[in-house]
Amino acid sequence: xxxxxxxxxxxxxxxxxxxxxxxxxxxxxxxxxxxxxxxxxxxxxxxxxxxxxxxxxxxxxxxxxxxxxxxxxxxxxxxxxxxxxxxxxxxxxxxxxxxxxxxxxxxxxxxxxxxxxxxxxxxxxxxxxxxxxxxxxxxxxxxxxxxxxxxxxxxxxxxxxxxxxxxxxxxxxxxxxxxxxxxxxxxxxxxxxxxxxxxxxxxxxxxxxxxxxxxxxxxxxxxxxxxxxxxxxxxxxxxxxxxxxxxxxxxxxxxxxxxxxxxxxxxxxxxxxxxxxxxxxxxxxxxxxxxxxxxxxxxxxxxxxxxxxxxxxxxxxxxxxxxxxxxxxxxxxxxxxxxxxxxxxxxxxxxxxxxxxxxxxxxxxxxxxxxxxxxxxxxxxxxxxxxxxxxxxxxxxxxxxxxxxxxxxxxxxxxxxxxxxxxxxxxxxxxxxxxxxxxxxxxxxxxxxxxxxxxxxxxxxxxxxxxxxxxxxxxxxxxxxxxxxxxxxxxxxxxxxxxxxxxxxxxxxxxxxxxxxxxxxxxxxxxxxxxxxxxxxxxxxxxxxxxxxxxxxxxxxxxxxxxxxxxxxxxxxxxxxxxxxxxxxxxxxxxxxxxxxxxxxxxxxxxxxxxxxxxxxxxxxxxxxxxxxxxxxxxxxxxxxxxxxxxxxxxxxxxxxxxxxxxxxxxxxxxxxxxxxxxxxxxxxxxxxxxxxxxxxxxxxxxxxxxxxxxxxxxxxxxxxxxxxxxxxxxxxxxxxxxxxxxxxxxxxxxxxxxxxxxxxxxxxxxxxxxxxxxxxxx
Numbered sequence: 001x002x003x004x005x006x007x008x009x010x011x012x013x014x015x016x017x018x019x020x021x022x023x024x025x026x027x028x029x030x031x032x033x034x035x036x037x038x039x040x041x042x043x044x045x046x047x048x049x050x051x052x053x054x055x056x057x058x059x060x061x062x063x064x065x066x067x068x069x070x071x072x073x074x075x076x077x078x079x080x081x082x083x084x085x086x087x088x089x090x091x092x093x094x095x096x097x098x099x100x101x102x103x104x105x106x107x108x109x110x111x112x113x114x115x116x117x118x119x120x121x122x123x124x125x126x127x128x129x130x131x132x133x134x135x136x137x138x139x140x141x142x143x144x145x146x147x148x149x150x151x152x153x154x155x156x157x158x159x160x161x162x163x164x165x166x167x168x169x170x171x172x173x174x175x176x177x178x179x180x181x182x183x184x185x186x187x188x189x190x191x192x193x194x195x196x197x198x199x200x201x202x203x204x205x206x207x208x209x210x211x212x213x214x215x216x217x218x219x220x221x222x223x224x225x226x227x228x229x230x231x232x233x234x235x236x237x238x239x240x241x242x243x244x245x246x247x248x249x250x251x252x253x254x255x256x257x258x259x260x261x262x263x264x265x266x267x268x269x270x271x272x273x274x275x276x277x278x279x280x281x282x283x284x285x286x287x288x289x290x291x292x293x294x295x296x297x298x299x300x301x302x303x304x305x306x307x308x309x310x311x312x313x314x315x316x317x318x319x320x321x322x323x324x325x326x327x328x329x330x331x332x333x334x335x336x337x338x339x340x341x342x343x344x345x346x347x348x349x350x351x352x353x354x355x356x357x358x359x360x361x362x363x364x365x366x367x368x369x370x371x372x373x374x375x376x377x378x379x380x381x382x383x384x385x386x387x388x389x390x391x392x393x394x395x396x397x398x399x400x401x402x403x404x405x406x407x408x409x410x411x412x413x414x415x416x417x418x419x420x421x422x423x424x425x426x427x428x429x430x431x432x433x434x435x436x437x438x439x440x441x442x443x444x445x446x447x448x449x450x451x452x453x454x455x456x457x458x459x460x461x462x463x464x465x466x467x468x469x470x471x472x473x474x475x476x477x478x479x480x481x482x483x484x485x486x487x488x489x490x491x492x493x494x495x496x497x498x499x500x501x502x503x504x505x506x507x508x509x510x511x512x513x514x515x516x517x518x519x520x521x522x523x524x525x526x527x528x529x530x531x532x533x534x535x536x537x538x539x540x541x542x543x544x545x546x547x548x549x550x551x552x553x554x555x556x557x558x559x560x561x562x563x564x565x566x567x568x569x570x571x572x573x574x575x576x577x578x579x580x581x582x583x584x585x586x587x588x589x590x591x592x593x594x595x596x597x598x599x600x601x602x603x604x605x606x607x608x609x610x611x612x613x614x615x616x617x618x619x620x621x622x623x624x625x626x627x628x629x630x631x632x633x634x635x636x637x638x639x640x641x642x643x644x645x646x647x648x649x650x651x652x653x654x655x656x657x658x659x660x661x662x663x664x665x666x667x668x669x670x671x672x673x674x675x676x677x678x679x680x681x682x683x684x685x686x687x688x689x690x691x692x693x694x695x696x697x698x699x700x701x702x703x704x705x706x707x708x709x710x711x712x713x714x715x716x717x718x719x720x721x722x723x724x725x726x727x728x729x730x731x732x733x734x735x736x737x738x739x740x741x742x743x744x745x746x747x748x749x750x751x752x753x754x755x756x757x758x759x760x761x762x763x764x765x766x767x768x769x770x771x772x773x774x775x776x777x778x779x
Contacts, residue, residue, distance in 0.1 A: 002032040015039040029056050045074050073150055075108045085112070085148045085162040092130070094246070096138035096173045096198065101146065101166065102130030113149045118142050138198030139172035139242035172240040172248040173197045175221070178205075180255050181228060189228040189257060195221050196240040196248065204241065207234040230260035230289035231362070259290030262359035262366025270371060271341075275349035275378040275411070275469075280371070282357055284338040290361030297342055298326070302352040302372070310342065349378035349411040350467075379470030381408025388461045390453065390481035397517050399455045399481045404447040405463050412467035414443040420450055423458035426513055431460045455484035455517035487515025489523070501588045501631040501736075587632020590734035592743035595625045599697075604732045605639065606698070607749050614724035614752045616704035623690035623699045632736035636663040638688055641672075641703060642680035644727040644748055663735050669720035670711050677723055682733070685717045703730065703749070725753035 004024045006012045012024035015038045019025050026032050026039035031054040033040040042056040043066045049055050055066030058079035062069070068079030075084075084106050093100035105112060105128040114126035116133060119142070124131055126146065136142065148162040173196040181189040191205065205223055206215040214227040228234065238251040266283040273279075284292055293313070300307040307326035312333055332343040347353065352374050359366040385406040390399040403418060418438045421431035440448055453459065458480050465472040490509040497503035510520055592604055604622045612618075626637045664686070672681035683703055691699040702719075709718035722728065728751075731744040 002026070002034075013037070044077075073109075080108065082162060084108070085150075087114075087146065087148060087162075087164055089144075089146050089164050089166040090130075091166070091168045093132075094168060094171050096171050096248070097136050098132055098134040099136060099142070099144075099168045099170060100130065100132045101126075101144070101168075103146070103164075105129065107148070107150075109150065111151045113151070115147045115149070116144055117147065118144045136170045138170050138196065139201075139240070139246075139248075140199050141167065141169050141243060143167050169242050169244040169246055170198070171246050172200050172242045174248045174251055175200075175203055175238055175240045176251040178236065178238060178251060178253055178255065181225070181257050183230070183258065183260065184224065187226050189225050190222055191225065191236075191255075192222045193238060193251075199242060200240045201243045201245075202241050203238065204247075205236055205238045207236045209234045228257055229287065230257050231291065232257050259362040261363045262289050262292060262361045263287030264367045264369040265295070265357050265359055268355070268357055268369045268371050270355075270373040273373055273375060275376040276345070276347050278344045278347060278353070278373060278375065279341055280344065280355050280357070281335070281339065281341045282369070283340070285359050285366065288359065288361060289366070290363060292359050292361050294360040295340065296358045296360060296365060297331070298356045298358075299344060300326075300354045300356075301348065302354060312340070312342070347375050348409060349375050350413075351375055351410070377412030377467050377469050380411055380414060380465035380467045380472040382472045383463055383465060383475035384408055386461070386463055386475045386477045388459070388477045388479040390455075390479065392455070392482050392484045393452070396452065397455060397485045397487050397515065398452040399484055401450040401453040401459060401461075401479070401481060402447070403449070403461050403463065405475065407443060407446055407465060408472065410443045412469060414441075415466045416440040416446070416448075417464050417466060418448050419462040420453075421460040421462075422454065423460075426457065426516075431458075437462075453481055454514055455481050456519070457481050457514070483518030486517050486520060487511040496586075499588070500591075500594075501586070502629055587736035587738040589739050590631050590634070590736055590741040592625070592732050592734055592741060595622075595628050595630070598630070599625055599628070601625060601697070603745055603747055604743065605701075605730050605745050606747060608700075612750060612752045614754055615707075615721035616702050617722060617728070617730075617749045617751060618700060618702050619730065619749065620698040621690050621701045622697060623692050624697050626690045626732065626734065632738060634734055635737060636686075636688075636733075636735040636740070637690065638663070638666075638682050638684040638733050639701070639703065640666065640680050640731040640733055640742065640744075641683045641722070642729050642731065642744075643677055644729055646678060646680075663733065663740055666733075668714055668716055669709055669718045670714045670716060673711055673720065674714070677726070680731075682717055683719045685719075703728075704751075722751050724751050726751055 002016060002025055004012070006018035006022055006024045012018055015026070015030075016024040016032070017027045019027075029042045030039040031042050032038075033052065035052065042054045043049050043059075044056055045059055045066050045068070047053075047055070047066045048064055049061035049066045050064055053061075055061050056077065058068065058072075058077075059066040059074075060069040060079075068074045071083075072079040072081050073085070074080075087103040087106065090102050091099060092102045101116065103114075105114075112128065114128060114131070115123055116126050116131050117123040118133070124133060131146075133142075133144070144166045146164040146166060148164070150161075175196045176194045178191065178193045181191045184190050191207075193203070193205075196203075202217050202219050203221065203223070204215065204217045206213065207225060207228065209232050212227055212229075214225050216223040216225055233254055233256040235254045236252070240248040263285045265285050268280065268282040271279040271281055280297070282295075295310075295312040297310040297312060298307060299309065308329045309326055310329055310331040310333075312331050332345070333340060334343075335341040344353075344355075352372055354370055354372045356368045356370045358368045383405050387404045388401065390401050392399055401420065403420070405416075407414070407416075416439065418440060419435065420438070421433070421435055424430045424432060438448065440446075458478065460476060460478055462474045462476040464474045489511055492508040493506070495505045497505070506525065508523075510516065596602065596604065599622070601622050604625050606620050607617060608620055621639075627634055663682075666682040667675075667679055669681055669683060672679055691701050693699050704720060704722035706719040707721055709720035710716055711720075728749045729744050730747070730749055731742055733740055733742045735741075
């Protein structure tokens with residue numbers, strides 16, 4: 001029976017076999033049927049089974065049917081775990097629009113099916129080893145599901161399924177095309193390109209030229225590079241990236257940046273600077289930004305419009321630069337390799353020059369580089385023009401001599417020497433050689449003034465310029481200075497006439513020749529009255545003006561002075577400018593008889609042809625004669641009346657002159673009347689002024705016209721009535737400070753006879769007997 005022991009000697013029942021553990025049992029796919037005590041073959045998949053009917057190994061009786069248990073599937077004669085349907089999905093290839101997946105089939109069944117799905121609605125049938133998914137979008141992340149399925153059998157209509165998820169990215173699409181670079185500024189270029197189809201997270205480009213390499217990334221379709229240079233060819237590689245950092249197939253190519261204006265030349269410097277020449281050197285630009293075809297060199301003189309330029313081709317390359325507005329010169333260029341040396345000729349000494357150098361390429365003039373240098377000093381240039389003129393000095397009789405000049409071009413720090421030589425004489429061509437030159441420092445200080453030069457005099461002025469390297473030639477000019485007020489006359493002397501007080505004689509000579517200050521054409525003599533303290537009493541009055549025709553000599557003039565001269569008055573007698581002499585004049589005794597001769601009159605007192613009266617006589621008096629000051633200022637003047645028949649009456653022509661004569665000692669009219677007119681008397685009052693009418697020389701004066709005189713007042717000099725029928729002499733008395741002179745006239749004056757002739761004559765006789773002699777009074 002089943003389960004009983006067995007051995008080699010102990011056999012089991014029919015259909016049972018002795019197992020390795022020495023028990024009786026059914027072999028392999030058989031089971032023991034206790035009903036008929038025999039081994040019965042186990043039921044295969046799909047066979048009915050029950051409590052007494054077993055299924056083959058790996059099968060389970062499920063719902064009285066032999067099948068694989070849950071979680072297993074039937075593979076040939078075995079149940080295999082469904083886990084054997086799990087596959088490892090590999091992404092073996094990814095393109096822009098397709099992805100290749102692969103896996104290994106471990107189901108060991110030929111009827112296993114594979115499908116792949118994505119985006120909900122998309123499904124493809126796969127092979128047992130993989131699948132290629134196409135029609136995808138570049139650069140996109142996809143979520144796939146690989147489904148493993150088994151066919152249904154008769155017992156179980158459901159398909160056995162296993163799902164394997166997988167995520168994969170398509171590669172990004174290639175960007176492009178690449179557009180040529182565009183310059184943004186001096187150091188930045190922008191490159192643009194076409195956008196990739198599909199999705200892109202960023203773009204990356206690398207540009208190379210020689211050792212220069214630059215990589216930039218951008219999420220947009222443009223990138224900016226800072227290492228690019230003009231007129232340079234660059235190779236490039238452009239990639240796009242998806243979100244998985246996968247790169248596209250690169251876009252490879254090359255582009256050339258446009259040329260730009262060249263950068264500055266290098267190492268610009270002066271060399272060998274002299275007074276008229278210099279060299280400038282430079283090297284080719286470190287940043288040419290194109291193909292250098294030449295150089296433009298401009299040279300400008302500072303503080304001037306002068307400039308010149310050079311067009312320097314490099315190894316025969318033509319320049320395409322239009323000439324600036326200054327002079328083109330031929331270039332004397334030397335140097336080797338990338339070093340240039342330009343010689344500058346015909347420069348001006350001690351001047352600042354600015355040199356500007358620009359390289360030239362396909363785009364024209366490049367950036368400029370400048371330097372400034374100063375040429376060396378040279379000998380002074382000649383004075384161009386010399387001007388000498390003089391200006392009259394209003395405070396002194398000299399002149400100011402002005403010297404100005406136009407200097408030659410500046411050649412260094414400049415000092416001017418000015419030599420002013422004075423003529424040795426007015427009309428000589430010889431000049432003082434012993435003077436030393438004066439100096440004026442500074443190139444722009446081109447004028448000089450010498451004060452107190454002689455007026456109307458010849459000067460020789462020389463000017464030359466000096467620098468540390470040498471002198472210019474002399475520039476000379478002759479000048480006769482302008483006239484000025486003449487200096488003082490020489491040997492001025494004034495003498496008074498010994499007989500006529502107001503006649504003076506002046507002698508003088510021309511001013512010293514260096515003080516004439518011009519051509520002497522006239523002399524003017526003025527006089528100013530001073531008091532005893534030498535203070536001016538009246539202003540200067542011109543008393544004489546004389547014009548001289550030619551030359552200078554000793555001059556002598558005899559002239560009547562003004563009638564204002566008085567005894568012991570002092571006068572300044574200046575010449576036209578400064579010469580003066582102080583004189584004191586002394587009056588002389590008056591000379592009435594001389595006055596008649598000088599003034600050409602026949603009498604000082606005359607009786608006109610008119611009818612006479614009994615008590616008064618009408619006369620005409622030479623008023624100008626009685627006030628003439630030729631012998632000094634007239635202090636007193638009067639008329640004396642004397643009866644002709646009186647023996648003591650002064651006779652005609654017998655003038656009396658005495659310093660002791662007192663004007664006030666003559667009797668008055670009252671005294672003469674009291675004495676019966678037997679003495680002479682003064683009929684004019686003190687401070688009598690001869691009558692003046694307009695410009696008439698003779699003026700009327702009536703003697704005896706005052707009928708109201710007081711006969712009792714013996715001190716009253718009154719012009720009282722005359723006795724009738726009487727002849728009279730009328731004399732003139734004139735006084736200066738030197739004394740008085742009585743001058744009897746020869747004319748006889750007579751009053752009309754009275755109505756009673758006898759009584760009148762008796763009165764006259766009685767009067768004469770009691771008279772006082774005039775001579776006694778004045779003696």
